[in-house]
Amino acid sequence: MTIPREILVVEDDTNLNRMLCDQLERLGHKTRGIGSIAALRETVTNGAPDLAFVDMNLPDGDGFAVMEALGGACPVIFLTAFGSVDHAVRAVRAGAADYLLKPVSRDKLEIALSKALTTMDMERHVRFLEDRTRKLQKQTVVGDSPGTAEMRRLIAVYAAADSPVLIRGEGGTGKEMIARTIHETGLRAEGRFVPVECETPDEARLDSELFGHERGAFAGAEERREGLIELAQGGTVYLNDIADLAPRLQAKLLRVMESGQFRRLGGAQTMTADVRIIAGTRRDLERLSIEGAFRSELFYRLNAFTLHVPPLRDRPGDIAALARHFISERSFLRDVDKRLAVDALHALMDYDWPGNVRELRNVVERALIMSGTDLDIRPDHLALPGTVSGGARGGIVLSYPDPPTMEQLRDDYIAQLLQRFDENRSLVAKAMGISERNLYRLLRKS
Known part of the structure; x- marks a missing residue:
């Protein structure tokens, strides 16, 4: 099934312009025909097309001026009645998708169009992959609670x-x-x-x-x-x-x-x-x-x-399964199959997990590193904040050799809270008694 595209035909020969538009419309696309660069500039103010067919010689300029006016917003296929190797090389160097000699047969038009659109879609997909580098891995919901x-x-x-x-x-x-x-x-x-x-x-x-x-x-x-x-x-x-x-x-x-x-x-x-x-x-x-x-x-x-999605403290039966899942995920465990010691598992079960599953993952990953070549992960490898029993938390201690500024106090206080709550800004804002938006502004200042 053809995906309809917006195609602009810039050709001052009225009959050829209409013929090209008709052929493109029969291929399932939407077209607009114009005959000058001035008309092009007025047209693109409302949005650039997906592709343009452009005559090399227009009444008020050449095809290269059209490419400049489009600013790379879409692929351009040049049309000319005077083909030469020099023209073709110059067009390609200027960024043209293709170069067709008049009269243009339907077959050549369709081939050039298909090639240009395929290339455009591939480039769009590459940009997407570059912009969004997160791996699309199959996810599983771990736990039996x-x-x-x-x-x-x-x-x-x-x-x-x-x-x-x-x-x-x-x-x-x-x-x-x-x-x-x-x-x-x-x-x-x-x-x-x-x-x-x-x-x-x-x-x-x-x-x-x-x-x-x-x-x-x-x-x-x-x-x-x-x-x-x-x-x-x-x-x-x-x-x-x-x-x-x-x-x-x-x-x-x-x-x-x-x-x-x-x-x-x-x-x-x-x-x-x-x-x-x-x-x-x-x-x-x-x-x-x-x-x-x-x-x-x-x-x-x-x-x-x-x-x-219930918080982790409301589904403690999932903690052991999640921790083991995170351990098995790690690719850097080459020669040693890690396992949780019984007292380490008890420590995980007794903790209240204000940062939820994200905090558990971070704790496990840190423990994998801190345990070195040891087979068992022990409570000291977990380095859980505060005391473990009942989720009790220690106080905040800020120490300076010289009197700090208000800005230093603010920044260090926020940094400690972010570490304590595993970068969970919602919990940090709640602890400070301010909104998340105000916390965001404070973070931008620091």
Whole structure:
């Protein structure tokens, strides 16, 4: 099945222009024909095409001026009635996708078009892989507690559907892993899984990252760039901490979910997206929607299918299985098969895990290193914060040889809390009695 593309034909011969447009439309594409560079500049202000066929000799300039006006926003195939080796070499060096002699037969047109679009899609895929270097490994839900069994059941149910899913749970519980498992065992498993962090003070940057931008949309936007929603076509977008999504971006996301349509930042052209949305949150979206802090229509769209990930302290029966799973995962254990000593396992079971599964993974990985060549991992290798019994925590001690500044006290206090709570900013903010946004601002200052 041909994916319809937006193709621009820049040719001052009216009859040839119409013939090319007709042939391209019969191949299943959308076309627009214009006859000058001036018309091109007016056209691309509303969004660049996916590909352009360009006459080398136009009334107000040549094909190279057209390439400059497009700014690399799309592939260009040159058309000329005066072919020469020099022209072809110059066109390729300028970045042209191909070079066709007039009159252009339908077969040659179709071959050149197919080659250019295939190359464009491959380059887009490479950019995606470069931008998102996380490994797409098959995920498993480890543990046999009742809470984990219920999660496993809901994952199977939601994987068989294609509806939005809202995953609720504290930081570090594994919401992204759950989302990835739904994707990789679902209908869109052959597509991409694209995770996005919504917690950022830079709304314009997140807008560009999610929905893409046109050339000139903001300072430094020198070329058109597809957003993650475009790159995830046919796959799944996971939005972590969706409660932090700005209201304007909530409205754009809602439109994608309702109609599959959106516009790039700085663009007027309506784009289409075929993606599944899965969102994660550690906050109460229902309360936020009632208070007006989160768009209620978006909440209702997301809340139809929900999955709660219990904190690790509520499913202690999973701790041993998770710890052993993390031990077996490590590729650097070459000659020694590590195992947890009984007292180390008891220490893990007695700890309250404020950082949840993420903290457990970090503790195990640190213990693997600290245990060296020892076969058994002992309690001292775990180096759990504070005392183990009942999850009791030690106090905060800050010591300086000279009187510190307020900034030093602030930065060192936050650093100790981040270490104690395993980088869980939600718990750090709670301990400090401030909001996560205020904590984020403090971290930017430090």
